[in-house]
Amino acid sequence: MATVTKEQARKFYETMATIRAFEESVKRDFLAGEIPGFVHLYIGEEAIGTGICAALRDDDMIESTHRGHGHCIAKGADVNAMMAEIFGKKEGLCHGKGGSMHIADFKIGMLGANGVVGGGYNLATGAALASKMVLKNDRVSVVFFGDGASNRGTFHEAANVAAAWKLPVIFVNEMNCWASTTPYRTTTAVENISDRAKGYNMPGVVVNGQNVFEVYDAAVEAVARARRGEGPTFIEAKTYRIEGHFVGDPEKYRKKEETMQIFHDTDPLTHFLGILPEGISFEQAELDQIRADAVEKIKKAKEYAVSCEYPDPSEYITDVYVD
Ligand SMILES: Cc1ncc(C[n+]2csc(CCOP(=O)(O)OP(=O)(O)O)c2C)c(N)n1
Secondary structure (H helix, E strand, C coil), rough: CCCCHHHHHHHHHEEEEEEEHHHHHHHHHHHHHCCCCCCCCCCHHHHHHHHHHHHHCCCCCCCEECHHHHHHHHHCCCCHHHHHHHHCCCHHHCCCCHHHHHHHHHHEEEECCCCCCCCHHHHHHHHHHHHHHHHHHCCEEEEEEEEEEEHHHHHHHHHHHHHHHCCEEEEEEECEEEEEEHHHHHHCCCCCHHHHHHHHHEEEEECCCCCCHHHHHHHHHHHHHHHHHCCEEEEEECCCCCCCCCCCCCCCCCHHHHHHHHHHHCCCCCHHHHCCCCCCCCCCHHHHHHHHHHHHHHHHHHHHHHHHCCCCCCCCCCCCCEE
């Protein structure tokens, strides 16, 4: 077990609370018609991005998904610039041209969210290849992906190369039981998606994705293995998609009461006190204050985003192609 200090535990909670507040704010504003495009929320899955990114250094890299706000926050993105990006403003991380699904921030190793399901494996594996063969440093790269994405051929190509060449990449499967309207059992024969790791001779571990300490532990081990030059690890984090596939999804394919019961039973924020490692304790009031501070911080981020300008139309192609 990785040792966690009280300060680290507080930081875990703070990150999860920030992600939750961010997502709740985005949901409200999207439904009010203030945000352009399309948004997918990470509510209920916060412990995964938080636990994984906590085990990374600032110069390590992540490849995210269409459900990527939580990964970006956990990797250390500035929430004001993130919110401005989602509002399509020029002060945004990608000057308003990436939006929710193509947000990136290279200075913190956030290589990008990705609207292409299963589009991240080869980018993360390529980044790991560059670390090992070109830059010759010990930077690790992580790719997050869903259960639906795990069925794309791109996974198998990347996993094979990563394992054969012992590349420092970590495959993090967010097994939230749904791929859009499709329950994973109807498309996936294996009991655990991480069982597929055996086929590539890499370790495959299952963790409770609602427990940030368990996720962190698995990540610490995977990162150490990658830095030692021993190659990739597959971490499957069991979770549940609490929100609709996208904001505005009428969710006709499942029962809201069942989802709310699962959220009640597994919410990584409300169950935090019950999973603390031995020797660490918090008062509920301390946690409540962290949540309130996170809400305040995100309220300011939204105000900032609203106050920013849209990019000038003449800039529409700047940064879109490499010069
Ligand atoms: C290559 C490709 N195929 C299909 C889609 C449409 N699509 C967007 S999200 C999604 C479901 C993804 O499910 P999963 O990978 O389990 O991630 P989750 O949404 O559950 O986080 C689909 C099919 C897409 N964006 N890209």
